[in-house]
Amino acid sequence: MAEAKKLSGAGLRGQVAGKTALSTVGQTGSGLTYRGYDVKDLAAHCQFEEVAHLILKGELPNQAELDAYKARLKDLRSLPQALKDVLELIPKDAHPMDVMRTGCSMLGNLETEEDFGQQQDATDRLLAAFPSIICYWYRFSHDGVRIDENTDDDSVGAHFLHMLRGEKPSTLHEQTMNVSLILYAEHEFNASTFTARVCASTLSDMHSCVTAAIGSLRGPLHGGANEAAMDMIERFTSADHAEKEMLGMLERKEKIMGFGHAIYATSDPRNEIIKQWSEKLAKDVGDTVLYPVSVRCEEVMWREKKLFCNADFFHASAYHFMGIPTKLFTPIFVMSRLTGWAAHVMEQRADNRIIRPSAEYVGVAPRTVEPIESR
Numbered sequence: 412m413a414e415a416k417k418l419s420g421a422g423l424r425g426q427v428a429g430k431t432a433l434s435t436v437g438q439t440g441s442g443l444t445y446r447g448y449d450v451k452d453l454a455a456h457c458q459f460e461e462v463a464h465l466i467l468k469g470e471l472p473n474q475a476e477l478d479a480y481k482a483r484l485k486d487l488r489s490l491p492q493a494l495k496d497v498l499e500l501i502p503k504d505a506h507p508m509d510v511m512r513t514g515c516s517m518l519g520n521l522e523t524e525e526d527f528g529q530q531q532d533a534t535d536r537l538l539a540a541f542p543s544i545i546c547y548w549y550r551f552s553h554d555g556v557r558i559d560e561n562t563d564d565d566s567v568g569a570h571f572l573h574m575l576r577g578e579k580p581s582t583l584h585e586q587t588m589n590v591s592l593i594l595y596a597e598h599e600f601n602a603s604t605f606t607a608r609v610c611a612s613t614l615s616d617m618h619s620c621v622t623a624a625i626g627s628l629r630g631p632l633h634g635g636a637n638e639a640a641m642d643m644i645e646r647f648t649s650a651d652h653a654e655k656e657m658l659g660m661l662e663r664k665e666k667i668m669g670f671g672h673a674i675y676a677t678s679d680p681r682n683e684i685i686k687q688w689s690e691k692l693a694k695d696v697g698d699t700v701l702y703p704v705s706v707r708c709e710e711v712m713w714r715e716k717k718l719f720c721n722a723d724f725f726h727a728s729a730y731h732f733m734g735i736p737t738k739l740f741t742p743i744f745v746m747s748r749l750t751g752w753a754a755h756v757m758e759q760r761a762d763n764r765i766i767r768p769s770a771e772y773v774g775v776a777p778r779t780v781e782p783i784e785s786r
């Protein structure tokens with residue numbers, strides 16, 4: 412097993428901030444488990460809805476349970492008119508993560524979680540509604556189309572692609588979405604999940620916890636890195652050009668998005684999986700630039716800095732090959748990570764104490780107020 416990363420210093424690094432039975436990051440085997448299952452095993456053999464069931468309800472479903480869960484999610488896809496009215500008011504140039512944040516918050520006004528007994532229902536509703544929210548806004552603001560959110564697609568991933576493009580996706584695209592949603596579903600005490608838990612620890616409602624988490628995921632040091640990585644790689648015209656530019660960026664000590672990780676030391680286990688799907692998609696579209704550029708970026712970063720691709724880097728090219736607009740990349744992360752956030756909210760609620768750390772004071776020494784006329 413790879414040597415563990417030394418975890419210390421600022422950013423609460425290495426501090427145990429609570430307990431979880433949901434996942435382990437960087438501890439065993441390839442490095443990421445959901446409720447004891449290796450993420451590689453899950454990505455190879457499961458549908459996203461099975462993994463969502465595992466994370467939210469504790470166990471992988473049997474066939475009858477999976478069928479019932481999928482049918483339930485299908486039934487919950489349509490949006491209330493008041494939410495559609497709000498989405499229609501959001502401008503075309505808004506950031507889609509802001510749309511997700513507003514959509515989640517508005518749904519919390521319309522379908523408020525009145526008590527914690529409704530937490531599973533509130534979560535199922537968000538899981539079903541998030542693809543509808545982002546596609547409804549995107550298609551209305553960009554194409555002037557009011558989509559029908561009630562597709563007959565079997566999976567969350569296919570439903571999303573269908574609404575986005577107005578036609579059913581290919582099997583390859585549906586499979587890629589499925590794997591992608593599994594890889595992004597849960598990751599212990601990352602910044603957005605910790606945000607959700609802090610909010611939950613005040614006994615707040617599910618929509619507030621998820622809205623707060625969306626705000627945390629939006630930043631380029633976290634979920635926003637997949638979009639930032641895409642913005643970078645599409646500037647490179649060849650692998651050699653990528654290498655030259657990357658060396659310049661490293662020389663100037665710029666941060667390169669999609670690389671490095673707060674916990675993993677030498678690799679992110681999700682990378683090799685999504686990289687394989689990116690390669691398949693590159694062949695499918697006949698790409699001869701973006702995939703080789705991405706591979707060269709990976710080689711240069713490892714050779715020069717021992718920095719490796721995190722889950723976000725090859726997601727950029729994979730989503731791009733499926734024709735997904737770059738600004739929708741991080742909202743897809745939300746559609747998946749909702750499962751982890753909500754499960755952590757439930758876990759926090761089940762054994763709660765308000766999260767309230769202390770600060771080391773570094774300000775001025777105690778002093779008295781001068782009357783305003785003598786300041």
Ligand SMILES: CCC(=O)SCCNC(=O)CCNC(=O)[C@H](O)C(C)(C)COP(=O)(O)OP(=O)(O)OC[C@H]1O[C@@H](n2cnc3c(N)ncnc32)[C@H](O)[C@@H]1OP(=O)(O)O
Nearest residue numbers: 632633634636665666667668669670671672673721722723
């Ligand atoms: C999949 C969902 C995710 O959220 S994964 C993370 C997505 N974020 C990114 O890809 C943003 C780019 N990466 C980063 O900013 C960092 O690697 C993140 C992920 C924030 C982890 O930060 P932290 O734990 O502080 O990093 P570290 O202690 O390992 O840093 C060690 C030294 O290496 C550097 N480093 C790190 N990452 C990069 C990078 N991507 N590009 C260039 N340099 C990098 C750090 O600045 C640090 O250098 P120094 O020791 O301060 O001189």
Ligand SMILES: O=C([O-])CC(=O)C(=O)O
Nearest residue numbers: 597598600601602673674
């Ligand atoms: O764990 C982290 O710090 C970030 C991450 O990879 C994730 O949230 O998927």
